[in-house]
Amino acid sequence: MKLIILENYSQASEWAAKYIRNRIVQFGPGPGRFFTLGLPTGLPRDHPESYHSFMWNNFFKHIDISPENVHILDGNAPDLQAECDAFEEKIKAAGGIELFVGGIGPDGHIAFNEPGSSLVSRTRVKTLAMDTILANARFFDGDLSKVPTMALTVGVGTVMDAREVMILITGAHKAFALYKAIEDGVNHMWTVSAFQQHPNTVFVCDEDATLELKVKTVKYFKGLMMVHNKLVEPLYSMKEMGAERSQSKKPYSD
Amino acid sequence: MPSNKSVSDAPIVQFTNCRILRDHQLQREDLWVREGKILNPEKLFFDEKGSADVQLDCKDSIIAPGFIDVQINGGFGVDFSLATDDFKSGIDLVSQKILSHGVTSFCPTLVTSPPSVYHQVLPQISVRNGGAHGAGVLGAHLEGPFISKEKKGAHPEHCLRTFEAGAFQDLLATYGSLDCVQIVTLAPEMRRSSEVIRELTKRGVCVSLGHSVANLSQAEEAVQHGATFITHLFNAMLPFHHRDPGIVGLLTSDKIPAGRRVFYGMISDGIHTNPAALRIAHRAHPKGLVLVTDAIAGMGLAPGRHTLGQQVVEIDGLNTYIAGTKTLSGSVATMDTCVRHFQEATGCSVETALEAASLHPAQLLGIEHKKGTLDYDSDADFLMLNDSLYVQATYIAGEEVWRQDVSGM
Numbered sequence: 304m305k306l307i308i309l310e311n312y313s314q315a316s317e318w319a320a321k322y323i324r325n326r327i328v329q330f331g332p333g334p335g336r337f338f339t340l341g342l343p344t345g346l347p348r349d350h351p352e353s354y355h356s357f358m359w360n361n362f363f364k365h366i367d368i369s370p371e372n373v374h375i376l377d378g379n380a381p382d383l384q385a386e387c388d389a390f391e392e393k394i395k396a397a398g399g400i401e402l403f404v405g406g407i408g409p410d411g412h413i414a415f416n417e418p419g420s421s422l423v424s425r426t427r428v429k430t431l432a433m434d435t436i437l438a439n440a441r442f443f444d445g446d447l448s449k450v451p452t453m454a455l456t457v458g459v460g461t462v463m464d465a466r467e468v469m470i471l472i473t474g475a476h477k478a479f480a481l482y483k484a485i486e487d488g489v490n491h492m493w494t495v496s497a498f499q500q501h502p503n504t505v506f507v508c509d510e511d512a513t514l515e516l517k518v519k520t521v522k523y524f525k526g527l528m529m530v531h532n533k534l535v536e537p538l539y540s541m542k543e544m545g546a547e548r549s550q551s552k553k554p555y556s557d
Numbered sequence: 558m559p560s561n562k563s564v565s566d567a568p569i570v571q572f573t574n575c576r577i578l579r580d581h582q583l584q585r586e587d588l589w590v591r592e593g594k595i596l597n598p599e600k601l602f603f604d605e606k607g608s609a610d611v612q613l614d615c616k617d618s619i620i621a622p623g624f625i626d627v628q629i630n631g632g633f634g635v636d637f638s639l640a641t642d643d644f645k646s647g648i649d650l651v652s653q654k655i656l657s658h659g660v661t662s663f664c665p666t667l668v669t670s671p672p673s674v675y676h677q678v679l680p681q682i683s684v685r686n687g688g689a690h691g692a693g694v695l696g697a698h699l700e701g702p703f704i705s706k707e708k709k710g711a712h713p714e715h716c717l718r719t720f721e722a723g724a725f726q727d728l729l730a731t732y733g734s735l736d737c738v739q740i741v742t743l744a745p746e747m748r749r750s751s752e753v754i755r756e757l758t759k760r761g762v763c764v765s766l767g768h769s770v771a772n773l774s775q776a777e778e779a780v781q782h783g784a785t786f787i788t789h790l791f792n793a794m795l796p797f798h799h800r801d802p803g804i805v806g807l808l809t810s811d812k813i814p815a816g817r818r819v820f821y822g823m824i825s826d827g828i829h830t831n832p833a834a835l836r837i838a839h840r841a842h843p844k845g846l847v848l849v850t851d852a853i854a855g856m857g858l859a860p861g862r863h864t865l866g867q868q869v870v871e872i873d874g875l876n877t878y879i880a881g882t883k884t885l886s887g888s889v890a891t892m893d894t895c896v897r898h899f900q901e902a903t904g905c906s907v908e909t910a911l912e913a914a915s916l917h918p919a920q921l922l923g924i925e926h927k928k929g930t931l932d933y934d935s936d937a938d939f940l941m942l943n944d945s946l947y948v949q950a951t952y953i954a955g956e957e958v959w960r961q962d963v964s965g966m
Binding site: 355356359360363364369370371373375 | 587598599602603606607
């Protein structure tokens, strides 16, 4: 695991963005060679705060992605399990997920894999924990009865199959979950801990999120920042990479 | 990028690098247009898996809905109250010229005239969409002849009428037909006005109060019967008095039926209304303010003498008076000048100034679902403006119909 500790939310976000950018550029995507970026799913389609709106406003409308290359789980599909199975097939067809980017909940969940989710689970329909329903109530005018109780989600196993996993964790309210995820054992009550068994994980966090970690852990990883920062500097661009195709740079790994 | 649209093959244009007026705010968003309407890019992306065919860089312009002028008597030598042989080409000329002022829809206005004028002119006015030929015609605004003698302003006294005898039938006989009439201005203190107002409202005609000596209760009663507009607030009506605010009191009246809003026209050319009065009205009832030009034939022409229906008016700079008097008659200000002056005088936000000339007139006429906004599925009538609110380009139904000459014309 690489644990990247930045001072605050903005810096953590920026570091993560630069890292993802470099990874995409170095991968050299092209027609038929997809850089498959995995992201966790959320609310149903119809809602104005739906995941589709969220993704459109915060990501898709700012980039030049082709709509055909966007795959979002459809919570309104007639046969939900079939929708989930088809999603797994699409991932395989695209060559597997190159990089999965996600956050964790205060209860240590990744995507909607709530405590108790199998660590080898696949994309499926998941019942939501009361904490998650309460957290989502703000999108439904505070009316608990309107909040969906189920969601489609990629499984822990699905994410474990990704070639690389990046988890973003910011804020003091996530500190305990981060501690459980990296300093305690692998446990299905804290599903993010599954990534201790993934060969290629990056945790990007801010100072507040480290509040429950041992000082030793924090000092160790802060000490590695000089080396880790080489992953984001220099910042590559597609145009440059085109010219330097012959000298391919391998990303640093531990 | 291949655009694979399932709903329509028409080209999709994406206007980028701009700030659009949406939800009462200037937002840094792209504007998407297809088949003359504003397109929802999110639906295009997810439902149709489509993308833009053409991307236009707007160089950081402001994009606002096209202006709607609901009171314009003519311009460029054309007088809408004059029954000439080439009346239609007069409408065409004005509708084409006002594109450069940012007006994409308007209501040709007729001042008090003899019935023969209405009978000849009205059949030649037809509601039509705008385009490269000019701004769209929404319908006529008939200002008079059922107005008060005491507040006739520039209207000819010998043509004033009442509808005491036959109420609505008298009105219909005077005008001949109401087919393409959008707004009628009348004085509500006239006997039987309530019946007339009700009948007009029933037929979808917007009733406006103006050129009147009505007190507040008479005005409120008119609103209860259906009136929704006030013609050029402050002008040609009793001045505000603290024990009887008159028509001006409608701005803060508590007798307006629920769910209805009273709108009021303001000529913000710096002459018809003192900026302090403009500010008082704006602060009292900001959501009802509708900018109008009340432009006359002389607008766009050199100073001198021009006609306004049966009268002769003299233009001196921005001032227009009945020849030989100090009675104001119409204005020669252009709509974009009014928007800029309004913004300066009130210190309001750019969004507010732009909405007073687009959203509010659309709401007055009940057409805000397709005009006056940049909401998805609205008609793509919009303007590109610079930060000082000078119009750089005018678009109707998504097509560019006027552009500021770079040489600075």
